[in-house]
Amino acid sequence: MQLTAPATRRTGVRDADGMAVASFILGLLGLLVLNVFLGPIAIVLAAAALWRGTARRGRAYLGLALGVADLLVLVAFMQADSTISWSF
Numbered sequence: 001m002q003l004t005a006p007a008t009r010r011t012g013v014r015d016a017d018g019m020a021v022a023s024f025i026l027g028l029l030g031l032l033v034l035n036v037f038l039g040p041i042a043i044v045l046a047a048a049a050l051w052r053g054t055a056r057r058g059r060a061y062l063g064l065a066l067g068v069a070d071l072l073v074l075v076a077f078m079q080a081d082s083t084i085s086w087s088f
Helices: 011-030 035-052 057-081
Strands: none
Touching: 011 035, 011 057, 035 057
């Protein structure tokens, strides 16, 4: 007698897929607001998803690219403003 159903899918792959989607969304959102925080988070999530072997490699690569773009936008704005940080 078996009390639990056998696992049909590994949860690690599903977690990696979620990380890939989250990195894409955070990278996209980071282009608009809080790029100093959301850019590095998107990069880390995309790298972790790729390392875990996600099935959504395209979204993970897009999240990685958008995270890098977030940081490049931040650097461009800092250069245009001629400051090291942003001012309130």
